[in-house]
Amino acid sequence: MNLEMPTYNTIQSGGVLPLFVSTLVFNGATYRGETGRNKKEAEQLAARVVIQSLLADDRYGTVVSExxxxxxxxxxxxxxxxxxSFDTTLTGANRLNHNNTEVENNAVTNHVPNSTHPSSGAKHPRHEFKVPKSGEGTDCIDLPIAFVPAVIGQGSDVGESSSKKQRKKKKRAKLNTNTQ
Structure with a gap:
C-alpha cells in the first residue's frame, strides 16, 4: 500500500474542562474524530475513524484487516x-495492568466496532501495550512492610532534629570564634 503520511490538526476548545477535537488528512481525504480529554486521545479517535473507513473500502479492507x-x-x-507471569504477582498488580479489558477483548477476538461514534457513556480504550524487556525478571517478590529499628550508633535524634542540632553547633562555633 502506497499511502501518504497522515497530517493531524488538533483544536482545543476553551472551557472549564479542556476538550480536544482532531481532524486528520489522510490519502487526500479529511476525517474528523470524536472529542477527547487530551490531544493524544483526540488524535487516536481521529485515527480510529480513518481505520474504520479503510476497513469499509474494498481496495484496502482486506489488507488493513490482515x-x-x-x-x-x-x-x-x-x-x-x-x-x-502474573501467577506469582500480587492481585493488585493484576488489576493495575488489566484495568481496561475492552481493548484486550477486542484485540483477542479481532472485533472492530461498526460505529464510528461511541455512545456518550462509553469508555474510550487507552491502548496500553507494553513489551516486556528481556533483561528483567518476571518473578515478583512480595516484601512485607516491617518496622526496622535504628542502628545502635544512631539515636532517635536522626531526622529533622539533627539539622537543628547542626545549626546550633554552627552558631556556637561562630560565637566562640567571635569572642576569641
Whole structure:
C-alpha cells in the first residue's frame, strides 16, 4: 500500500474542562474524530475513524484487516506471556495492568466496532501495550512492610532534629570564634 503520511490538526476548545477535537488528512481525504480529554486521545479517535473507513473500502479492507489480525495475534501472544507471569504477582498488580479489558477483548477476538461514534457513556480504550524487556525478571517478590529499628550508633535524634542540632553547633562555633 502506497499511502501518504497522515497530517493531524488538533483544536482545543476553551472551557472549564479542556476538550480536544482532531481532524486528520489522510490519502487526500479529511476525517474528523470524536472529542477527547487530551490531544493524544483526540488524535487516536481521529485515527480510529480513518481505520474504520479503510476497513469499509474494498481496495484496502482486506489488507488493513490482515494487518489488524497479525497485530492481534502478536498482542495475544504477549498477553499470554504476561498473564503466565502474573501467577506469582500480587492481585493488585493484576488489576493495575488489566484495568481496561475492552481493548484486550477486542484485540483477542479481532472485533472492530461498526460505529464510528461511541455512545456518550462509553469508555474510550487507552491502548496500553507494553513489551516486556528481556533483561528483567518476571518473578515478583512480595516484601512485607516491617518496622526496622535504628542502628545502635544512631539515636532517635536522626531526622529533622539533627539539622537543628547542626545549626546550633554552627552558631556556637561562630560565637566562640567571635569572642576569641
Amino acid at each position: 494487518i489488524i489480525k497479525s497485530k492481534a495475534k502478536l498482542y495475544d501472544a504477549l498477553n499470554k506471556a504476561k498473564d503466565s
